[in-house]
Amino acid sequence: MDTFSRFVRLPRPRALTFLSLLAGMAALPACAERPEDLPPAVKAMEGQGLEVVNRFEAPGGLTGYAARAGGQEVILYATPDGEHVLAGTMLDAQGNNLTRQQMAEHMPGPDMSDAWADLEAANWVAEGAEDPKRVAYVFTDPNCPYCNALWKANQPYYEEGLQVRYLPVAMLKESSLGKATAILSAEDPAEAMGRHERSFGEGGIDPVPAPEGPEARKVHANTQLMQELGVRGTPAVFYRTGSGGVKSVSGMPGLDRLAEIYRLPKQDTGDPSLSRFR
Numbered sequence: 001m002d003t004f005s006r007f008v009r010l011p012r013p014r015a016l017t018f019l020s021l022l023a024g025m026a027a028l029p030a031c032a033e034r035p036e037d038l039p040p041a042v043k044a045m046e047g048q049g050l051e052v053v054n055r056f057e058a059p060g061g062l063t064g065y066a067a068r069a070g071g072q073e074v075i076l077y078a079t080p081d082g083e084h085v086l087a088g089t090m091l092d093a094q095g096n097n098l099t100r101q102q103m104a105e106h107m108p109g110p111d112m113s114d115a116w117a118d119l120e121a122a123n124w125v126a127e128g129a130e131d132p133k134r135v136a137y138v139f140t141d142p143n144c145p146y147c148n149a150l151w152k153a154n155q156p157y158y159e160e161g162l163q164v165r166y167l168p169v170a171m172l173k174e175s176s177l178g179k180a181t182a183i184l185s186a187e188d189p190a191e192a193m194g195r196h197e198r199s200f201g202e203g204g205i206d207p208v209p210a211p212e213g214p215e216a217r218k219v220h221a222n223t224q225l226m227q228e229l230g231v232r233g234t235p236a237v238f239y240r241t242g243s244g245g246v247k248s249v250s251g252m253p254g255l256d257r258l259a260e261i262y263r264l265p266k267q268d269t270g271d272p273s274l275s276r277f278r
Contacts, residue, residue: 039082054106066107073107075099094276101254112238112246115229119238122225123218124165125189133161134262137238139226142179143172146252147235148200153258153274156267166193169223171234177219178207185215237261252277
C-alpha cells in the first residue's frame with residue numbers, strides 16, 4: 001500500500017494487555033492451520049481469545065505466529081525461550097516492512113473465486129503476454145508509488161507468459177481521477193499507461209481537466225468494485241492459485257513473494273529502486 005506504519009511495540013506480559021493492542025490494528029484476511037506445541041507466552045493468550053493459525057521462522061531467532069483475536073489479525077513474534085511475545089511491525093536494516101510480507105505469506109486472503117467474473121467484466125488495461133500462461137488483475141491508482149513499483153517489477157514477467165490487467169482507480173489524490181480517465185480514454189490505453197508509469201517520478205500523465213463522461217464513469221466503477229471486494233488500498237493483486245482458487249494480496253509484495261503469486265520463475269528488473277522489496 002502507499003502508506004504503512006513504522007513502529008515496534010513490546011507488550012506487557014499479561015495476555016489481556018496484549019489483546020488490547022489488537023483493537024488498533026487493521027484487520028486482514030486469514031487462512032492456514034493451527035500449529036501445535038505453542039510456547040508458554042502464546043499459549044497463555046489462547047485463554048484470552050487468541051487463535052493461532054500458522055507458525056513460521058522469523059528473523060533474529062524469533063518464531064512468528066499468524067493469529068486472530070476479537071476480529072483482528074496480527075503477526076506475533078515469540079522469543080527463543082518462549083516466555084515473551086512481541087507485537088508490532090518488524091523492519092529490516094533497509095526499512096522494509098517484513099510484517100506486511102509475513103502477513104501476506106502466512107495469512108493470505110480467503111478464496112475469492114466469485115470475484116473473478118466481476119474482474120473480467122471490469123474496465124482494465126492489459127499488458128504482457130497475448131497468449132498468457134498466467135493472468136492477474138491489479139487495482140492501481142495513478143498517484144500510488146507502490147503501484148509504480150509493482151508495474152516495474154511486473155515487466156520481466158511478461159516474457160515468461162504473464163498478462164496483467166490493470167484496473168485504474170481514483171483514491172489517493174484529487175488528480176487521480178483525471179489521470180486514470182486520461183489512461184482509459186487514450187487511443188491506446190496500454191501505451192498511455194506505460195508512458196505514465198515510466199514518467200511517474202516527473203508526475204506522469206497529464207490529468208483530464210474536470211473528468212466526466214463514460215471514461216470517468218469507468219474509473220468510478222473500478223473504484224466501487226475495489227471497495228465491494230473489501231480492498232482498502234493500492235496496489236491490490238488478484239490471482240489464481242495452482243488449485244484454481246482466487247486469492248488477493250494488498251500492497252507491494254516482496255519480489256520473492258511476487259514470483260510465488262505468479263507461479264513463474266523469479267525475474268529481476270535490475271532496477272535499484274526495487275531493492276527495498278528484495
